[in-house]
Amino acid sequence: MLLERESQLAALAEYLDEVRNGRGRMVLVNGPAGIGKSALVEHFASGSAARVLRGVCDGAVPARPMGPLTDIADALGPHIAEQLRGYPDVLMLNSAVLSALGEEPTILVVEDAHWADEATLDMLRYLGRRLRDAPVLILVTFRSDEIGPDHLLTLVLGDLASCATTVRLAVPALTRSAVEQWVREVGATVDVDVLFQRTEGNAFFIGELLAADTDRLPPGLRDAVLSRAARLSPPGRTVLDAVAVLGRSDADLVLATAATRPTGLEECLHGGLLVSTDRLVDFRHDLARQVIVDALSLATATDLAERALAWLDAHTCTDERLMATMAERARDADAILVHAPRAGRQAAQWGAHAEAAQHLRAAARHRSRLPDRDQAQLLEELSVECHLIGLLEEALECSRAALDLHRSAGDAPGVGVALRWCSRISWLMGRTREAHEYGNEAVRILEMIPAGEPLAMAFSNMSQLCMLAGDAAGAITWGRRAISLGTDVGADEVVMHAQTNIGTALSSSGHLDEGRALLEASLDRGLEDGAHEHTARTYNNLVTATLSDHLVVDARDYLAAGIGYCLKRDLDTWRLNMEAMAAEVDLITGDWDQALGRCRAVLETRGSSSGRATALLVLGTIGIRRGDPDATNHLDEALSLASRGRVPGVAVPVATVRAEAAWISDRPRSVQTEIDRAWQAAGETMNGWWIGALAWWSALSNGPRKASPVAPPFDLMLAGRWSEAATLWERTGDPFWHAITLAGSDDPAHARTAFELLVKLGASATLRAAAREWERRGVPVPRGRRPTPVESHGLTARELEVLHLLCEGLSNQEIAHALVLAPKTVGHHVSAVLQKLDAPSRARATARARQLGIVSPESEPPI
Structure with missing residues (x-):
C-alpha cells in the first residue's frame, strides 16, 4: 500500500475500534473520480474481522431506488428482503435496517453516493442520526467534484454535519514519489514525470495508463481504455459493449445481450476491464464504462438494448426500473409506456421522487399513443412528482395539460381535481390570484356532480388559501363546509386538514383559545391515525398560534414535542420550520446567540421558504x-x-x-x-x-x-x-x-x-x-460598559464572527456559506480584520487574536 494511504487506514482503524466498543460511526470518504476512494475502503474492509456488507449506487439513470439496500438485503435477514419486494413503510424499514446492522459489529460500505436515489439518501440520513449506540461503521464514498450546492447529497451532508458520529475523510491525489513507487513496484518502464503530469496523481488514471501496455504512454484516459479494449477478441468486445449499455448486471443477462459464449466474458474479467461479484458483472470503474459508452454507435447501443429487453421480458423480469431503462435505450415506445409508469410508481412509493419523475417523463414523451384518460393520469402523476422535487413550473404545465385532456373527455370529476391541484401549485409559485381562481372553479365544477371527497378537499383548499392570506372569515367558512362534507363521506384526512386551517385562522385573528382547542383536536386525531405529515403540520401551526400571542412557554412545549416527532420520522421540512420558530422564541427571550446558531443551521439545510423566511427575519x-x-x-x-x-x-x-x-x-x-x-x-x-x-x-x-x-x-x-x-x-x-x-x-x-x-x-x-x-x-444617560462596534480592538460584531471562523481555518467561500453572505462581502470583512489587527496574513491574524484574548484556543464562533 502506498504511503499516502497509511494515515487514512489508521484513522479508519480507530473508528472501527470505537465500533467494537459499541459506538457507531459514519465516515464520508470523498475525493475526485478515480482518486482511490473505493480502493482505500476495499483494502481496509478486506483486512477486518468485522462483518462487511457492500452496497452500490450505480450510474444508471434513473437510479435504482434503495439500490445499496437491495444489494445487502439477503445478508440482513429475510424480513428485510421481504419488505423490499413489497411496498413497505419506509420509516419502519429504515428502523429494521438499523436493528439488523447492529446485531453484530458491522462495516457497511455504500459506494458512489453521488448517484444515490432520494430514498437511499433518506436512509443514510436516518442511520447517521441514530448510529451512536450501534456497533456499525458506515463508509460512504462519493465524488466531491460532482456535487454542487443544490445536489441532494450536499443537503444530506449538511443535515449530518451536526451529528457527533459523522466525520469526513478526504482522499488526496498521489504525490510524485508515490507514483514513482508504483511504477517501480509494477516494473514499468515509463517516464514518471510525464505519467504524474498527465494523471495529476489520480490513482485510477495511473492504473489505466500503466495497463495500456504500449511502447508509449497514451495521451489520456480515453486512449488508454480504448487501447485495452482494442486488444479484445470480437466476442470479448461485444461483452464489454453490453455491460456498458446494461450497467452492473447479472452474468446471464450480459451473455444473452452480447449473444456470445462465456469465453468472451472470461476474457474481459481476466484482463481486468470487468469485475464480477456474486455473478454481478461491472466495469472496474465507471470512468472506463463511460469511455466505452461514448465510443458506441447509436445502432449498436440500440441493438444491445433490444436484445436485453427481449431476454428480460422472456424471463418475466420484475425489475421495472431495468425494464424501463432498456426500453428507453431500445427506443421501444410501446415498452416504455408499459414499464416506465410502473417504475415511476415504484420509485415514488420508496420516496425516490427524482427517479420517479424521470421514468414518468420518459413515458409522457410517448403519451399521444394513449387514450386521453390515461394520458391525463400519467401527466397528473408526473405533476405530483415534479412538485415534490421543486420543479413547480413543470408541475403546473403537466397539470394544465391534464386539465385540458379531462375537459376534452368531458370528465367533470377529473376537471375538478385537476383545477384544485393547479390551485395548489399556483399558490406555491406565488401566483395567489391564479390559485384562488383555480380553486373557485374547482368548487364550481365539483358542485355540479354528486358530492364526495374531491369536493370536500376543494373546500379545504379554499380554506387554506384564505388562511394563508390572513382572511380568517373565509378560512372558517370554507373549512366548516369541508368538515361537514368530509364527515358525511368519511374523508378523515380532509377533515383533519380543514380543522387545522380553521384552528390556525381563529388563533391568528384574536380567538386563540377556540383556535387552539380545534388545533389540538386535529393533532390528537392525527397522532391516533398515524398521519405523519398532517401531525407535523398541526404541531407547526400550534407553535405559530401561540407565538403570535407571545405565549412563549406554550410555544416551547409544542416545539419540543413537534421537533421530536419530526426527528423520529425524518420530516425535515416541518422540523426546519419549527427550528426557525425556535429561533424566534430565542429572539423573544433574549438568547440571541442561540437564535443566530439555529437560523444558520436552517439556512444551511434544505427547507421550505416559510422556514427560511422566518430564519432570515x-x-x-x-x-x-x-x-x-x-x-x-x-x-x-x-x-x-x-x-x-x-x-x-x-x-x-x-x-x-x-x-x-x-x-x-x-x-x-x-x-x-x-x-x-x-x-x-x-x-x-x-x-x-x-x-x-x-x-x-x-x-x-x-x-x-x-x-x-x-x-x-x-x-x-x-x-x-x-x-x-x-x-x-x-x-x-x-x-x-x-x-x-x-x-x-x-x-x-x-x-x-x-x-x-x-x-x-x-x-x-x-x-x-x-x-x-x-x-x-434631558434624562441622564447611564454610564458603564457598552456593546459598541469598536469593542475587541475595533472589530465589529460581524468582523468578530468572521475572525472566529478564520481561526477555524475556513476559506472565504466556507465563511460565506456559514454566515449566509456573498463571498465578495466576506473578502471585505477579512481585509478589515487583517487591517485592524495589523496582521499581514490570515495565519498572523489568528495568532494575534489569540494573543489579545479576542479568541481563545478552545472558543467557538459566536453564532
Missing part, C-alpha cells in the same frame, strides 16, 4: 439591533420569500423591524413609510402584538396612530404607564421590549435598568438610539 432583527450592516439584506430576502405567497406572517414583521431600524438611525419619515406598508395588513389580521409594535414605533416618530386590538403591554406603553408595561414584559420573558419600555420613561432608575438589559443583549445600535433619546429629553 430573526437574523435581520438581531442584526438591526446589534448594528450589523448585513441585516437589511436578510430582511430583503425574507420579504422576497414572503411576498411570493402574500404571507402577512412575515411581511408585517419585516416592515416592523424596518421601522425599528429607521428609528435607530433617526429617520422618522422612513419609520412612517415602513409602517404604511404593513398597517392595513396588520389590522386585517387582528393581531394585537403586531398592531401594538407598529403603533409604538409610529408614536416614537411623531405619528401616533389609533387601532385595535393592541396587546396589553403596548397599550400601557402608549399610555405612558412605564412600570406597569415593564412588569408585563418581564412576565412575558421578553428582555428587549422590557428595555424599550423603560427607555421611554424619564426616570433615571428606569434608564439604568434599560441600559443594563440592552448591554446584556449586545444591542449596541438600539442602545445608541436610546442614549440619543435620553439626551433629547
